[in-house]
Amino acid sequence: MKANKTARVGMVGAGQLARMTHQAAIDLGIGFAVLARSPSDPAVLSGAEAVFGDYRDPDAVLELAERCDVVTFDHELVPCGLIKALEEKSFVVRPGSESFMYSQDKLYAKTRLKEAGFAVPDFLPLDPGVPDSLVRFAAAHRWPVVVKSRSGGYDGRGVWVVRDEEEAKDFADKFLGNKSAAGTGVSGSREHKDDPDQDNFVVGNKQYEFILENHVEIEKEIAILGVRRPGGEFLAYEPIETVQRNGICNELFMPADISVKLAKSAKETAFAIAETVGAVGLVAIEMFVDGDSNLMINELALRPHNSGHATIEAAYTSQFQNHLRAVLDWPLGSADMKVPAAVMVNILGGRNATDPRELLESVAGYPTVAVHLYGKEPVPGRKLGHVTATGKEREKLFLLAKSCAEELTD
Amino acid sequence: MKANKTARVGMVGAGQLARMTHQAAIDLGIGFAVLARSPSDPAVLSGAEAVFGDYRDPDAVLELAERCDVVTFDHELVPCGLIKALEEKSFVVRPGSESFMYSQDKLYAKTRLKEAGFAVPDFLPLDPGVPDSLVRFAAAHRWPVVVKSRSGGYDGRGVWVVRDEEEAKDFADKFLGNKSAAGTGVSGSREHKDDPDQDNFVVGNKQYEFILENHVEIEKEIAILGVRRPGGEFLAYEPIETVQRNGICNELFMPADISVKLAKSAKETAFAIAETVGAVGLVAIEMFVDGDSNLMINELALRPHNSGHATIEAAYTSQFQNHLRAVLDWPLGSADMKVPAAVMVNILGGRNATDPRELLESVAGYPTVAVHLYGKEPVPGRKLGHVTATGKEREKLFLLAKSCAEELTD
Numbered sequence: 001m002k003a004n005k006t007a008r009v010g011m012v013g014a015g016q017l018a019r020m021t022h023q024a025a026i027d028l029g030i031g032f033a034v035l036a037r038s039p040s041d042p043a044v045l046s047g048a049e050a051v052f053g054d055y056r057d058p059d060a061v062l063e064l065a066e067r068c069d070v071v072t073f074d075h076e077l078v079p080c081g082l083i084k085a086l087e088e089k090s091f092v093v094r095p096g097s098e099s100f101m102y103s104q105d106k107l108y109a110k111t112r113l114k115e116a117g118f119a120v121p122d123f124l125p126l127d128p129g130v131p132d133s134l135v136r137f138a139a140a141h142r143w144p145v146v147v148k149s150r151s152g153g154y155d156g157r158g159v160w161v162v163r164d165e166e167e168a169k170d171f172a173d174k175f176l177g178n179k180s181a182a183g184t185g186v187s188g189s190r191e192h193k194d195d196p197d198q199d200n201f202v203v204g205n206k207q208y209e210f211i212l213e214n215h216v217e218i219e220k221e222i223a224i225l226g227v228r229r230p231g232g233e234f235l236a237y238e239p240i241e242t243v244q245r246n247g248i249c250n251e252l253f254m255p256a257d258i259s260v261k262l263a264k265s266a267k268e269t270a271f272a273i274a275e276t277v278g279a280v281g282l283v284a285i286e287m288f289v290d291g292d293s294n295l296m297i298n299e300l301a302l303r304p305h306n307s308g309h310a311t312i313e314a315a316y317t318s319q320f321q322n323h324l325r326a327v328l329d330w331p332l333g334s335a336d337m338k339v340p341a342a343v344m345v346n347i348l349g350g351r352n353a354t355d356p357r358e359l360l361e362s363v364a365g366y367p368t369v370a371v372h373l374y375g376k377e378p379v380p381g382r383k384l385g386h387v388t389a390t391g392k393e394r395e396k397l398f399l400l401a402k403s404c405a406e407e408l409t410d
Numbered sequence: 411m412k413a414n415k416t417a418r419v420g421m422v423g424a425g426q427l428a429r430m431t432h433q434a435a436i437d438l439g440i441g442f443a444v445l446a447r448s449p450s451d452p453a454v455l456s457g458a459e460a461v462f463g464d465y466r467d468p469d470a471v472l473e474l475a476e477r478c479d480v481v482t483f484d485h486e487l488v489p490c491g492l493i494k495a496l497e498e499k500s501f502v503v504r505p506g507s508e509s510f511m512y513s514q515d516k517l518y519a520k521t522r523l524k525e526a527g528f529a530v531p532d533f534l535p536l537d538p539g540v541p542d543s544l545v546r547f548a549a550a551h552r553w554p555v556v557v558k559s560r561s562g563g564y565d566g567r568g569v570w571v572v573r574d575e576e577e578a579k580d581f582a583d584k585f586l587g588n589k590s591a592a593g594t595g596v597s598g599s600r601e602h603k604d605d606p607d608q609d610n611f612v613v614g615n616k617q618y619e620f621i622l623e624n625h626v627e628i629e630k631e632i633a634i635l636g637v638r639r640p641g642g643e644f645l646a647y648e649p650i651e652t653v654q655r656n657g658i659c660n661e662l663f664m665p666a667d668i669s670v671k672l673a674k675s676a677k678e679t680a681f682a683i684a685e686t687v688g689a690v691g692l693v694a695i696e697m698f699v700d701g702d703s704n705l706m707i708n709e710l711a712l713r714p715h716n717s718g719h720a721t722i723e724a725a726y727t728s729q730f731q732n733h734l735r736a737v738l739d740w741p742l743g744s745a746d747m748k749v750p751a752a753v754m755v756n757i758l759g760g761r762n763a764t765d766p767r768e769l770l771e772s773v774a775g776y777p778t779v780a781v782h783l784y785g786k787e788p789v790p791g792r793k794l795g796h797v798t799a800t801g802k803e804r805e806k807l808f809l810l811a812k813s814c815a816e817e818l819t820d
Contacts, residue, residue: 003770023433026456029767029783029795046436047457313748316778316800331774338723338778338800339748357439360413364741368726368748373439385439390726390748 001069001092003330007031010068011043012055016374016383017074017304017320018043020312024320030328034074035064043074045375058082065091072281072327073303076103077152094230094280094327095302102277103302107150107211116276118269119296121216121288125150125208128176134168137212146213147171161215175210216296220289222256223307224270227322227332228279235322235335236267237315240307242286251402253394254310254342262293269295277302282323284308306346306383311335313370313388314342339390343397345405347385353378354410356385362407369404411479411502413740417441420478421453422465426784426793427484427714427730428453430722434730440738444484445474453484455785468492475501482691482737483713486513487562504640504690504737505712512687513712517560517621526686528679529706531626531698535560535618538586544578547622556623557581571625585620626706630699632666633717634680637732637742638689645732645745646677647725650717652696661812663804664720664752672703679705687712692733694718716756716793721745723780723798724752749800753807755815757795763788764820766795772817779814 001007008031011018018034019042025032033049034041044050051067053060055078065071070092083097095103102109110123122141127133138145145168149158162168221244225237241256255263266287274283277300284305286298308319317325317333325332347356355378363371366387373385385408389401411417418441421428428444429452435442443459444451454460461477463470465488475481480502493507505513512519520533532551537543548555555578559568572578631654635647651666665673680695687693687710694715696708718729727735727743735742757766765788773781776797783795795818799811 003767005765005767007767019436022457023436026429026433027780027782028770029455029785045439047432047459049457316780330770331772332777333773333780334777336778355415357413357415357417360438360740363743367742367744368746370437370726370743372437375439 001329003328005029007328008033008068009324009327010035010051010064010071011074012061012064012071012078013074014041014043014048014050015074016042016372016376016385017306018048019046019374020309020318020372021074021304021320021323022046022048024318024324027321028324030324031068032324033064033067035060040375040377042374042376056082058085061086062089065089065093070094070327072323073100076100076301076303078104080104095283096278096280099278099280099302102279103300105151106148106299107208109300110211113273113276113297118273118276119294121146121296121298122214124212126176126210126212127208131172131176134162134171134212135165138162138165138168141214144215146215148211148213150209150211216288217290218288219291219293220256220258221298222258222266222287222289223252223305224266224285224287225305225308225311225319225335226267226270226274226279226283226285227281227319227326227335228274228283229326229332230280230329232275233332234271234274235332236270237308237311237319237335238337239263239266240310242307250346250348251398252307252310252344253398254314254344255337257394258289259293262289262295266295269297273297273300281327282308282319309372309386310342310344310388310390312372313390314339340392341394341397342388342390343394343401344386344388345398345401346383347373347387347405347408349378349380349382349384350409351380352410353380356408359408359410363404365407366400366404369400371404371408411739413738415439417738418443418478419734419737420445420461420474420481421484422471422474422481422488423484424451424453424458424460425484426452426786426795427716428458429456429784430719430728430782431484431714431730431733432456432458434728434734437731438734440734441478442734443474443477445470450785450787452784452786466492468495471496472499475499475503480504480737482733483510486510486711486713488514490514506688506690509688509690509712513710515561516558516709517618519710520621523683523686523707528683528686529704531556531706531708532624534622536586536620536622537618541582541586544572544581544622545575548572548575548578551624554625556625558621558623560619560621626698627700628698629701629703630666630668631708632668632676632697632699633662633715634676634695634697635715635718635721635729635745636677636680636684636689636693636695637691637729637736637745638684638693639736639742640690640739642685643742644681644684645742646680647718647721647729647745648747649673649676650720652717660756660758661808662717662720662754663808664724664754665747667804668699669703672699672705676705679707683707683710691737692718692729719782719796720752720754720798720800722782723800724749750802751804751807752798752800753804753811754796754798755808755811756793757783757797757815757818759788759790759792759794760819761790762820763790766818769818769820773814775817776810776814779810781814781818 012035014034014036036050144163147160228234238255241253243251284301288296312318389397422445424444424446444453446460461474554573557570638644648665651663653661694711698706722728780798799807
């Protein structure tokens, strides 16, 4: 839509991504509302206008949509049928349901990306009717095998590395043991197992809940964050190098320490994927780099992404502001870096679950490090904030950011 | 107070300074409330918690104070007696009433700073009982004479440059004409002329409403922004060069194009003034630089300052976050620059009073320029936002920022 003074963006979800998007909305002078579960959600605490309700409740999502010019998301758990229903009622939803499937359904995404010629690790849907399918997959490839929840997984949830036959048996006992062929009995940490729209995820004639994936020997993991307008205008941020710890993307380096050639290739791949997917707004594409500098697509998310927080301090335009500009179809801001380098480290809840705000005296030792706290109730291991160090020397920045984050953890 | 998770700062005023302070409060995860006049105030629109009322109403200010750990300000119009009353009730007010007088009463500030040995332009309170006092001052110095409102002036309001005897007569007719000796009948753009606490501003035995000031031939105007904790810890930002247009600080360059020696001297002066004043939080000191590189103190403000907006993009820690840290007595963030240079230009309401949000398509030509809109109702000449360009070459940045601001003005 044309830039205007009453523009209003609605975001489903009110976590830290919505909180930082709210900060960006303030700079643009636009209205911003969230669909929140509770008054203690990070974006509600930051003062965003809130509709309270469940993201699976059509009425709640509809209420948000009615208040806004465009609906977007801070997570991919919204049932796809719900998004489609909004579109059928002519609400503007960005990304749209067709694109959103790519971030919501890993089997759909991998199947389509492979069809479109992108390199992805070998994969196979786990057939719950074939007890030894995991072992067979390993035989055809090798151990370990990575098992992923088809949807709902994030931050290490919904991903298992199965190393041998014994572990395969454990996995089957735990997750496939009481299963019917329809595959509705799985317990675990997945979200919305009672989602009435799960039928929308079916590819082929069976309800697969897990995907088996070849464990790639990786040299590095990188993420390309791009931002795309409805008409196709696309910008990519500098490649970000992500370091996972216990499945959580815990440290990131911007720009990634890769060759200019590889960076260029990764950005071109990201552009092509964004086109294929029809992404609108932020699109984060996680890629593996193997020992021969080959790129392989791991996952993608169609929303502001944890790997892009350093764009707040390090780029001319943050991922959050560019997401807003893109979903409004307004001109994008530059994604270029304005400082040579940045390192981000998450602040995770410590063993004593001390609130990082109680520890802020300790940032005195790190005056150049930018601190972002999310206002969340502290729980061991929970992401409570992040810190970003900007400057020149990557290793020095890493030490600064890491030490600062540790000071804020107890 | 010790850093803690329930910390809450209350700011009297809800304009753009409070709006940007609200954004900074979100990063620290602290509570932030404002005393606002209307739901359309910039900081209310950004989602800050609001108490609605008049800053001259003791009950309204008290209600804000009761909700917060510390009270601070986004303007200096609050009656000093009201601040003292809060202090007597043991509320924490930062800056305190003793310091606040310096930003509130120009006669008080100039008198005290001169006594303390700081260089200020020659000045004299305008005695309303002596009709030709303006002309006499000119005879003792020279034309033009600068006449300033003793309090309540900002952004060009409350400042008149009087060039000759005829203009002196015009000024007297307009502002002193119907005056009694007590000086209560002046009309014009000054604020709170009915302020019951104006007695607090009396120095000596007369109520002076205007100050006469020698018109200094200046080479440059600079501002030093410092931030000071209650215990005296002080940091200064790089000197900022301010360019006034029609009395409004419209363009600023960071760092100022002055010698290293002068910059050092200006920072030392700022430190000494902050000590003298007992400032807590942000302290902005406007200085004149004459042709011989002498510094002269113009004015000071004890709050985040319009000249410091570029610190958001250009410094490791913005003036807004450092103001919050200082008034909470928490460790300060670095005031150093993280980019070589920054130029800020205000977005003023244009002749057609078009809302800059309606013109945002045009920022497409300036993707590296950061835009901040305040959500204010557009009025010709009103500050509706600002833009900041960061990079290396000052002249190039100026062209970028200026052109972008012009695109957003109609």
